Amino acid sequence: MRIQRVARDLVATEQVAGLGFTSLQVVEDDRGNVEVATDPVGTKPGDFVFTIATSAARYAAGNAAITTDLTIGGIIDHWSEERWRS
Amino acid sequence: MRIQRVARDLVATEQVAGLGFTSLQVVEDDRGNVEVATDPVGTKPGDFVFTIATSAARYAAGNAAITTDLTIGGIIDHWSEERWRS
Amino acid sequence: MRIQRVARDLVATEQVAGLGFTSLQVVEDDRGNVEVATDPVGTKPGDFVFTIATSAARYAAGNAAITTDLTIGGIIDHWSEERWRS
């Protein structure tokens, strides 16, 4: 799982049915690259989170039928930008 | 999921049966790298989209028997080239 | 799915049973990196193809029991080296 920071939510009026009403967040890594993750946890911008990829992302979204490849797995306690690299 | 832009459609007269009649789009990222995605949404060139990879791509294509590893999940509202990097 | 070019076939006298008698091709990307793909399409060196990775590769090979992680999905019409980058 990777460590990313929540940047903001993402709105896509036209999307596939398989995502249902799942909240989508733009997450970024320590180099500023952005990706999109489903959010069953309820995060807010600035939260440091760990994200779950591949088939486990579907299960972590709460329902294996949700068609995601990246899901926020939790909000990390006591993380900061300096800890991104050991 | 990643954020990509639709470049143009892709034509492959000889292809595996598992893709059926699914539309294929060439999508590019913020560095100009191109990939190919199945498109159940109905996008057009220039649309900013998020794409779904790995096993979820098959389900997102509308039918788990479709043999794709990348499917367009939705068209992003209010995205532009500047937002590709936070 | 990625866009690659067929370089030549690959011969491996000792291999796992799960690949059966599937043809194997060495494919290369626009930077010259090589990988190996199963080929249910019947390609020849120089063909520009799109390749299917992860679990969909097994299904695209014609039989989910084939133990591959990369399968040639089709031969692209009208592609050339210049189009590899948009």
Added chain:
Amino acid sequence: MRIQRVARDLVATEQVAGLGFTSLQVVEDDRGNVEVATDPVGTKPGDFVFTIATSAARYAAGNAAITTDLTIGGIIDHWSEERWRS
């Protein structure tokens, strides 16, 4: 599977139910990049481990319902920083 070193444990008070009570470790590679792995082995900081990704990570965690994409597979005997590159 990749070779990584255990840095420290990770605490996430708010997390998805699918991870249960699995221990989470921050692991780093030879370039200092960090990731998060479930730990069914019982490692301690400084241990060199190999980690298992994708769907096998779920099974390696001891229960396929555990929603992880990276699991520590074992502690490597006789490894050191110099061996990270051949």
Added chain:
Amino acid sequence: MRIQRVARDLVATEQVAGLGFTSLQVVEDDRGNVEVATDPVGTKPGDFVFTIATSAARYAAGNAAITTDLTIGGIIDHWSEERWRS
């Protein structure tokens, strides 16, 4: 599938049960990056092999219950260091 070279075997006295008694090999790519693969073929150091990743790795290991994400698929005939890049 990727082309890698067998470097040496890997010993991990403490490891997850899911790997059983499968032989583990350290494999390296053309840049000297190392990874760990299960070996159902019986390779020796110096062999050029192709390796199978993601869910197919479990099946290629001879038993889908084996918790690996990388399995040696075969020994390549007539390969050499110069052929690693086309």
